[in-house]
Amino acid sequence: xxxxxxxxxxxxxxxxxxxxxxxxxxxxxxxxxxxxxxxxxxxxxxxxxxxxxxxxxxxxxxxxxxxxxxxxxxxxxxxxxxxxxxxxxxxxxxxxxxxxxxxxxxxxxxxxxxxxxxxxxxxxxxxxxxxxxxxxxxxxxxxxxxxxxxxxxxxxxxxxxxxxxxxxxxxxxxxxxxxxxxxxxxxxxxxxxxxxxxxxxxxxxxxxxxxxxxxxxxxxxxxxxxxxxxxxxxxxxxxxxxxxxxxxxxxxxxxxxxxxxxxxxxxxxxxxxxxxxxxxxxxxxxxxxxxxxxxxxxxxxxxxxxxxxxxxxxxxxxxxxxxxxxxxxxxxxxxxxxxxxxxxxxxxxxxxxxxxxxxxxxxxxxxxxxx
Numbered sequence: 370x371x372x373x374x375x376x377x378x379x380x381x382x383x384x385x386x387x388x389x390x391x392x393x394x395x396x397x398x399x400x401x402x403x404x405x406x407x408x409x410x411x412x413x414x415x416x417x418x419x420x421x422x423x424x425x426x427x428x429x430x431x432x433x434x435x436x437x438x439x440x441x442x443x444x445x446x447x448x449x450x451x452x453x454x455x456x457x458x459x460x461x462x463x464x465x466x467x468x469x470x471x472x473x474x475x476x477x478x479x480x481x482x483x484x485x486x487x488x489x490x491x492x493x494x495x496x497x498x499x500x501x502x503x504x505x506x507x508x509x510x511x512x513x514x515x516x517x518x519x520x521x522x523x524x525x526x527x528x529x530x531x532x533x534x535x536x537x538x539x540x541x542x543x544x545x546x547x548x549x550x551x552x553x554x555x556x557x558x559x560x561x562x563x564x565x566x567x568x569x570x571x572x573x574x575x576x577x578x579x580x581x582x583x584x585x586x587x588x589x590x591x592x593x594x595x596x597x598x599x600x601x602x603x604x605x606x607x608x609x610x611x612x613x614x615x616x617x618x619x620x621x622x623x624x625x626x627x628x629x630x631x632x633x634x635x636x637x638x639x640x641x642x643x644x645x646x647x648x649x650x651x652x653x654x655x656x657x658x659x660x661x662x663x664x665x666x667x668x669x670x671x672x673x674x675x676x677x678x679x680x681x682x683x684x685x686x687x688x689x690x691x692x693x694x695x696x697x698x699x700x701x702x703x704x705x706x707x708x709x710x711x712x713x714x715x716x717x718x719x720x721x722x723x724x725x726x727x728x729x730x731x732x733x734x735x736x737x738x739x740x
Contacts, residue, residue, distance in 0.1 A: 371432040371445065371522035371555055372397045373418070378427035380413055387413050389579045390427070395572075400549050400556045402566040404602070405576035411559045414576075415525050418557060419448050431522060447516035448525040451532060453508040455500040461487070462496040465514045482518040489551065490514050490544070506537040510544070517552070526558040530565065545569060563603055567591070575599050592732065597724040600651050606681060608718070609652040609692045615642050621730045625650055625719070629688035633664050635717040638728040642721065651718030654681065654695040661711035666692065670706045684708065 373395040380388040388410045395401050403411040416422040418429065420441035429436055436444050455464050462483055469479045487493040490510045500508055509529055516524055529545075530538045546569055549556055560566055566573050567587045575582040575590065575598070583590060583599045594600035600608050616632060617624035623639040625648060626632050633650060642648070668686035675698065682694040682702060694710060702708060719727045 372430075373523060373555065373557070374428075374430040374433075375418075376428040376430070378414070378417060378429065379425045380410070380417060380422065381425045387579050388417075388425075391581055393574060393581065393584065395555065395557065398553045398555055400558065400569060400571045401574060402570035402572070403557065403559045403574045403576060404561065404563060404566045405582075406602075407561065409576040410579040411576050412527055415448075415527050415557065415559050418523070419446055419525055420444050421448075445522035446525055447519050447521035447523075448527065449509075449512050449516050449529050451528040453500070453512045453532075455508060455511060457500050460497050460499055461492065461503070461511050461514075464500070464511055465518055468515060468519055479518075482520075483514075486514040486517040489517070489548065504537070505533050506541050509533065509541060513545075513548070522555065524554050524556045526556065528560055529558075530560070530562075542568060564605060567603070573603075575602055593726075594718070595726050597649055597651070597720040597726070600718055600720070600726065604653055604655075606654050606693045606695065609654065609657075611650045611652070611689050613648055613650055615639055615644050615646045615648060618642050618644055618646075622714070623719070627689055631666075631689070633717070634714050635719055636714040636730040636732070637717065637719045638730060639719065641727070647722050648727075649720040649724070651720065652692065652712055653716070653718075654693045656716035657692065657694045657710055657712050659694075659696065659700075659708065659710045661713060663711050663713050664717075665709055665711040667707065667709045668692070670702055670704050670708060673702065673704060682708075684710075 375391050375393040378388060378391040391414060403414060405411050417424050424437050431444060465483045465486065466479045469482060484493060487496060490513060492507060492510050492514065495503065495507060530541055533541060542565055558569060570587055572584060573587055573590055574584050577598050583595050590599060590603045594603060611627055613625040613627040616626040618639045620638050620640040621636065623635050623637050624632055625635060666686045668684040670682055671685050672683040674681040678698045680696050680698050680700055682696055684692050684694060686692055715731050721727060
């Protein structure tokens with residue numbers, strides 16, 4: 370396996386700048402997930418790493434060797450695409466063996482590598498089947514197996530689970546996680562699904578409009594987002610935001626007045642701001658509690674989504690708009706009910722007019738649902 374270093378990587382198509390100077394260090398054996406909205410540049414960055422696109426500016430290193438001008442075949446990289454890209458006239462064995470055969474490997478080596486990879490992926494009983502005889506999940510495992518047999522330095526995955534149905538996506542995601550633990554491989558994985566990012570990645574790279582917004586371990590991004598964009602992107606359902614103004618700037622206990630006149634107390638350092646400055650208050654759905662008497666709201670339940678062990682309540686709180694709450698699945702509220710709820714000051718987030726997060730004091734760390 371290998372380490373990967375990106376130094377001020379830029380990409381432009383004609384006069385359009387797509388990537389604006391990406392700096393990133395990926396350790397040997399690390400599972401790194403690139404995540405962001407459609408058009409943020411994550412797939413373009415993956416194509417630069419693979420050599421399928423030329424780098425406009427900057428340097429790319431694999432194991433401390435600069436590979437900018439090196440062809441895809443000589444970079445020691447294997448790529449798994451969103452589409453399975455299997456040869457329809459070849460069976461599973463031949464699909465997995467194809468890359469090794471054209472590189473001149475002898476028959477015994479090819480057989481050994483294919484069978485070994487097939488066993489790891491639990492598709493060794495499918496080697497004689499054609500792609501049309503396989504399920505979507507099986508086809509994706511064949512595509513992964515085709516990459517494994519090459520013993521690449523780095524695996525690149527471009528939204529490999531997006532074509533699978535929900536249950537297969539979960540199953541294959543678990544298999545990918547186990548496979549990484551077994552192979553100890555360096556993996557760079559692109560997805561738009563933040564659940565995939567949180568469950569698979571050792572490190573998550575949140576991208577926004579061709580720039581890196583924040584890099585960190587999944588729970589670091591969840592607990593300590595540096596910007597409102599990251600806070601909105603990490604967490605499901607997404608964080609609630611309410612606009613307000615600083616009423617009392619303080620290094621520990623701040624007060625924010627919302628548009629309705631409601632005053633919210635937050636354990637956040639706002640000493641860098643002035644009274645009257647516009648801010649965005651962030652409330653995670655799982656941190657809002659029905660039995661909390663601090664920072665209380667009252668509203669009407671407009672919709673309930675039942676998911677089994679938990680439910681999402683959509684509550685109209687008047688001038689502030691709609692808030693989403695994550696509650697226990699046994700909750701008996703119905704649409705039309707008037708409910709009261711609150712959130713503790715140390716659960717809140719605050720972002721300035723530029724979207725930068727302010728420091729939280731004695732921030733609560735548990736992602737569990739306060740019931």
